[in-house]
Amino acid sequence: MTKTTRRARPRLPWALLAVPAAAGVPAGILWWILAPGGLNLITRDPALGAGTNPLMWLPRDLTLAGLLVFAGCLLAVFLADKKRRDPQADLLMGLAGALCGAVLAWQAGLLSAQLWGPDVDASANASIAFSLRALPVLLLWPAATAVSVFVLELMRLLRRKDNGRKDDGGADSTRPVAVGPVK
Template identity: 30%
Template sequence: MTQIVAVSAVAGVLMGVLWWLLAPDATGVVVNGGLGFDAREGQHLFGRDAVFTLVGAGFGLVLSIVFTLWHRRNPVAVLVAMAAMGVVGSLIAQVVGEFLGPEGDVAGLADGAELQIPLRLESDAALLVWSMVAVVVAAVVALFREDRTPWTPPAPGAPGSTP
C-alpha cells in the first residue's frame, strides 16, 4: 500500500500544476482596499472549482482502476487507502495550485486598478471528489472481477489442508 501513498502524493502535485494551468483567469478591481469582481468573473471563479473537481475525478478514476487491478487480492485495503489518499492528494493539489497562482495583494494599489484574483478553492466538497470516485470505481471493479482464488478450498495434500 506504500505505492498508493507515494503515487497519490506525486499525483497531488501533478494535479495542483494541472489545476493552475487549466483554471480560468479571473480579474478583479480594487475597491476600498479590497478586491471586487462582477458576475462574469464569478463564473470564472466557479470554473476554477469545476476544473479542480474534474481533474480530481480523473485522478480518482485512473488511480483506482490501476491499484484495484494491481492489488486485486486486497480490494478492501485498496478501497480504504484510495479513500484516505484521495483526500491527501487533493489537499496537496490545493496547496500547490494556490502557491503557483496569483497572489492578489492589493496593498498600495489605487481604487480601480485591475488585479488577478488569487487561485483559491472555494468549494471544500471538491476535496472529496477524488476519494468518492476512487471508492466507487474500486468497489465496482472488485464486484465484477472473477478472482475466486482466495475463496477456493485448498487441494488435498496442499499446505494448509487437513488430512
C-alpha cells in the same frame, strides 16, 4: 523445549498512499494552468482571466473537480486491476492517498498562483485571488476512487458469474435455438 513462533504481520502498502499523494502536486499545477483565474488555457477568455469576475469562480472550482475525478478513476483502475493479497488495506491506503493528493493539489495550485501568477488585490473578496471556494471538491478524488472500485469489482464479479453459469437449454437460456426440419 518449546519454540516461540513469530506471527508475520502483513505489510501495509505504503506506495498506495505515497503515489497518489505525490500525484497531487502536478495535479495542482495543472489546475492552475487550465483554470480561469490561472493561466486559463481552457477558455483563453480574457474576461474569465481576472479574479474580479464572479462568473469565473465556479469554472475554476469545476476544473479542479474534473481533475480530481479523473485521478480517482485512474487510481481505481490500479486498485482493481489485479489480485491483491490484502485488498481492504490496499483500498484504505489508496483512499487515504487520494485525500492527501487532493489537499496537495489544492495547495500546489495556490502556490503556483502565488509564484507565477500576477499580484492580486483580494481585499474586496478572498475569491478574487486564485482559490478554491468549494472545499468539498477535495472529497471527489477519494469518492471517485471508491465508487469506481465498486463498479469495477462488481463488473468483474458479474462477468465471472456469467462465465461459470451452466447452460441447461431452458426457455430462459441465451443459447440460440436451431430452427428447421428435424431428422
